[in-house]
Amino acid sequence: MLGNGLAINVNSPNRAAAEALVDFLTSREAQCEIKRQSCTIPARKEVAEDRTLWRSDVHPEHYHVFVDVLPYARSIRDLGVTEEQFSFLENELHLMWARVESPDVACRRIAEEWRRRSALPTT
Structure with missing residues (x-):
């Protein structure tokens, strides 16, 4: 939420x-x-x-x-999510909230992008 x-x-x-x-x-x-x-x-x-x-x-x-x-419910801090990760997630969920994308499609797409980003080297 x-x-x-x-x-x-x-x-x-x-x-x-x-x-x-x-x-x-x-x-x-x-x-x-x-x-x-x-x-x-x-x-x-x-x-x-x-x-x-x-x-x-x-x-x-x-x-x-x-x-x-x-x-x-838990806070973002409790989940260990960074501000950057939270912003990414919030931006990506807009398509689902606007009913442009189903929850299943949104979750699959976001999970794939999250895994891809997690595999990138941090700077």
Whole structure:
């Protein structure tokens, strides 16, 4: 699972507006809309787990499996993956997330490239 975050630059000339935007984007209303319109996991737990917001035309059949898997989640640091490896993986998964490629095809292609890169000498 990948996460996104919101932040306000400490030097923001419009701090109040930035705070208002963050407040809105993290509100129940906005989080519900995000879940209804995209295949992401909302930041608000009660919205993320709300099965009434699931849409078959937006979410995969097993969208809510994250609820069962989350206890087993580990950080990138725990997995021993470098920032470069993580960036590679994230970039390569976009085709699958966009439903251009099936998970099986994406995993095969990424595994082959990962093995190829691992075989290269490091500099």
